[in-house]
Amino acid sequence: MSSSDDDSQERFALGFLFALIALVISVVVGTVVVKRLGAKAPAQPAAVVVDAAPAAPVAVEEDVASVRVENGVVKFYFATAKAELAAGANEALADVVKGVAEGKKAVVSGFHDATGDAALNAELAKQRAVAVAEALKALGVTEDKVELKKPEETTATGSNAEARRVEVTLGAL
Secondary structure: OOOOHHHHHHHHHHHHHHHHHHHHHHHHHHHHHHHHHHHOOOOOOOOEEOOOOOOOOOOOOOOOOEEEEEOEEEEOOOOOOOOOOOOOOHOOOOOHHHHHHHEEEEEEEOEOOOOOOHHHHHHHHHHHHHHHHHHHOOOOOOOHEEEEEOOOOOOOOHHHHHHHHHEEEEOOO
């Protein structure tokens, strides 16, 4: 055997050893990442909560879009910096669509939390309200029966998750 064959075998052995070390490190890092992601509950489609009677305040999950109907008010909650509606939006708006068909109008108001830039928050609250108005239009409500109403106080109280919301109520035409 020549010395170049020995060098070649040594390089192969070292390369194999480095590849094996890289594989072990990748498996360890991958396992840690999967365990950390697994510790957080996966985002599930939000449920629609219909509440006919007054009840104690319901906690809103941080950073998860959801929709609830409380005392005839449809409340859409939004994830941070998002304007996408939660699953169940159409079902939650069913009574509003019915009320509009009976001669009322849908009043849509957007709120935001107090964190970050106030002007950006106000714009995001408007985008969220428009998204809800578009959902109403997709359900057959004509534009003239949807009122986008800016509340007097757009920065809502409560937790940030509760503050990032749009409310839909029925009003007189």
